[in-house]
Amino acid sequence: xxxxxxxxxxxxxxxxxxxxxxxxxxxxxxxxxxxxxxxxxxxxxxxxxxxxxxxxxxxxxxxxxxxxxxxxxxxxxxxxxxxxxxxxxxxxxxxxxxxxxxxxxxxxxxxxxxxxxxxxxxxxxxxxxxxxxxxxxxxxxxxxxxxxxxxxxxxxxxxxxxxxxxxxxxxxxxxxxxxxxxxxxxxxxxxxxxxxxxxxxxxxxxxxxxxxxxxxxxxxxxxxxxxxxxxxxxxxxxxxxxxxxxxxxxxxxxxxxxxxxxxxxxxxxxxxxxxxxxxxxxxxxxxxxxxxxxxxxxxxxxxx
Amino acid sequence: xxxxxxxxxxxxxxxxxxxxxxxxxxxxxxxxxxxxxxxxxxxxxxxxxxxxxxxxxxxxxxxxxxxxxxxxxxxxxxxxxxxxxxxxxxxxxxxxxxxxxxxxxxxxxxxxxxxxxxxxxxxxxxxxxxxxxxxxxxxxxxxxxxxxxxxxxxxxxxxxxxxxxxxxxxxxxxxxxxxxxxxxxxxxxxxxxxxxxxxxxxxxxxxxxxxxxxxxxxxxxxxxxxxxxxxxxxxxxxxxxxxxxxxxxxxxxxxxxxxxxxxx
Numbered sequence: 001x002x003x004x005x006x007x008x009x010x011x012x013x014x015x016x017x018x019x020x021x022x023x024x025x026x027x028x029x030x031x032x033x034x035x036x037x038x039x040x041x042x043x044x045x046x047x048x049x050x051x052x053x054x055x056x057x058x059x060x061x062x063x064x065x066x067x068x069x070x071x072x073x074x075x076x077x078x079x080x081x082x083x084x085x086x087x088x089x090x091x092x093x094x095x096x097x098x099x100x101x102x103x104x105x106x107x108x109x110x111x112x113x114x115x116x117x118x119x120x121x122x123x124x125x126x127x128x129x130x131x132x133x134x135x136x137x138x139x140x141x142x143x144x145x146x147x148x149x150x151x152x153x154x155x156x157x158x159x160x161x162x163x164x165x166x167x168x169x170x171x172x173x174x175x176x177x178x179x180x181x182x183x184x185x186x187x188x189x190x191x192x193x194x195x196x197x198x199x200x201x202x203x204x205x206x207x208x209x210x211x212x213x214x215x216x217x218x219x220x221x222x223x224x225x226x227x228x229x230x231x232x233x234x235x236x237x238x239x240x241x242x243x244x245x246x247x248x249x250x251x252x253x254x255x256x257x258x259x260x261x262x263x264x265x266x267x268x269x270x271x272x273x274x275x276x277x278x279x280x281x282x283x284x285x286x287x288x289x290x291x292x293x294x295x296x297x298x299x300x301x302x303x304x
Numbered sequence: 305x306x307x308x309x310x311x312x313x314x315x316x317x318x319x320x321x322x323x324x325x326x327x328x329x330x331x332x333x334x335x336x337x338x339x340x341x342x343x344x345x346x347x348x349x350x351x352x353x354x355x356x357x358x359x360x361x362x363x364x365x366x367x368x369x370x371x372x373x374x375x376x377x378x379x380x381x382x383x384x385x386x387x388x389x390x391x392x393x394x395x396x397x398x399x400x401x402x403x404x405x406x407x408x409x410x411x412x413x414x415x416x417x418x419x420x421x422x423x424x425x426x427x428x429x430x431x432x433x434x435x436x437x438x439x440x441x442x443x444x445x446x447x448x449x450x451x452x453x454x455x456x457x458x459x460x461x462x463x464x465x466x467x468x469x470x471x472x473x474x475x476x477x478x479x480x481x482x483x484x485x486x487x488x489x490x491x492x493x494x495x496x497x498x499x500x501x502x503x504x505x506x507x508x509x510x511x512x513x514x515x516x517x518x519x520x521x522x523x524x525x526x527x528x529x530x531x532x533x534x535x536x537x538x539x540x541x542x543x544x545x546x547x548x549x550x551x552x553x554x555x556x557x558x559x560x561x562x563x564x565x566x567x568x
Contacts, residue, residue: 026309045566045567048407049407050403050568051567062313068317069318069320070318072408074313074314079407083399083401083403084399084401085399087338092331092335095331096332100320101320102318102320179309
């Protein structure tokens with residue numbers, strides 16, 4: 001539904017977004033993940049036509065965003081919850097959006113209720129809103145016309161746990177009814193829970209992408225035996241790559257079946273044989289973006 | 305229960321009609337304190353200046369002519385309408401609302417057109433208010449003093465008054481388009497309004513070759529010449545040239561920059 005091809009944005013010598021390509025399917029939530037300054041927001045602004053790309057294309061349903069008539073009604077966009085006039089009331093901001101899009105007036109009330117902003121809060125100026133409230137207002141704005149595509153930049157930022165839970169339900173519902181959702185975040189755990197597909201970006205380049213389950217699947221086989229040394233000898237003899245795991249185990253770059261056969265032929269009794277644990281997204285993220293992280297590693301108190 | 309969403313983009317949908325964009329821009333003029341106060345201030349200045357004039361006239365027992373009522377209003381109203389012109393455009397940039405505005409209507413020049421029409425509408429309403437208010441005051445003071453009101457502003461001069469102040473709005477708007485920052489655009493306008501005319505005249509005196517050029521670039525002189533009782537045909541060309549330089553050029557340059565600009 002959203003298709004990005006070789007998208008690049010340069011500012012002088014600096015490549016904020018460097019030749020990225022990806023697709024967001026309909027019926028799925030795509031998580032756009034990367035550290036601060038990785039190029040997520042720039043990429044999203046290019047998708048909605050606010051930032052002219054240096055090269056490459058971004059289309060939604062096969063067309064440029066700016067060629068969509070009354071685009072707000074089909075693509076709900078939230079790029080920055082704080083980019084609102086602080087002197088307007090929340091209700092007025094939704095009102096301006098619904099007038100532009102040509103929606104019935106009661107949509108404003110419906111959406112305020114949906115995102116949990118009270119009548120009283122909606123009449124306060126946005127200056128007095130917390131980040132969480134602005135975020136809810138921005139989400140209400142994106143959802144005003146009940147769009148089929150959602151493009152949300154850091155929507156869970158500033159939401160409280162209840163808000164994050166609510167957000168998950170909302171995005172899941174949107175995907176289940178066939179909608180397309182692209183959301184960015186640097187909050188790994190949120191993305192890990194919400195997203196079906198992942199795009200990991202660092203330094204403007206895509207580092208990894210694919211189905212979340214695939215990306216997080218464990219690599220190799222975990223095997224343990226009482227006779228640790230004999231197992232090691234057998235694995236080495238079978239020319240399998242492996243590393244030690246704990247006191248008496250190995251992580252082998254092979255399937256459990258092959259490892260089991262090797263052990264059986266060497267008549268080593270195993271105490272455990274299974275797929276190794278899936279790495280979580282945080283490990284993946286840190287390992288992939290380690291070169292692009294800001295700041296140096298802080299080893300004190302880190303448990304290895 | 306849930307209806308599946310069509311996974312395609314509907315290209316046959318109606319684009320946002322201009323009247324809705326104008327509607328939104330009119331609301332934006334009054335839905336913030338800054339915008340509301342500017343309009344209230346313009347209204348208050350009209351009322352106060354005229355009130356002082358009329359009270360003085362009543363005290364002296366001699367009616368103030370209608371033309372004087374317009375004359376005292378010229379400078380403050382012109383300035384405030386220019387400020388309105390600047391802020392109609394620049395208010396979009398100060399708080400980054402442009403992210404929302406231009407993702408709802410990516411055809412950026414349509415938003416500019418809507419802003420221009422909304423600001424122009426506000427200008428016309430304020431000018432009509434001035435017209436009606438001064439006419440009412442003129443009659444009122446005459447009745448109180450017990451003399452005949454002096455209706456010494458012919459229709460042609462009323463039109464001139466309208467053009468003068470509408471041009472102030474346009475100038476402000478163009479400066480705001482070229483310089484997308486409220487204070488900077490206001491300063492630029494004040495420099496244009498108060499420094500440039502004197503500078504042009506001075507340069508004209510120093511360099512003989514520059515003297516004839518002044519006529520072509522001095523906006524207020526050119527406008528005054530056209531609004532004169534019997535304007536020459538050359539006066540129209542002078543005004544066209546000055547308008548091109550101070551209104552059209554910044555507007556066009558600003559539009560080109562806006563269409564190409566990255567909105568963030």
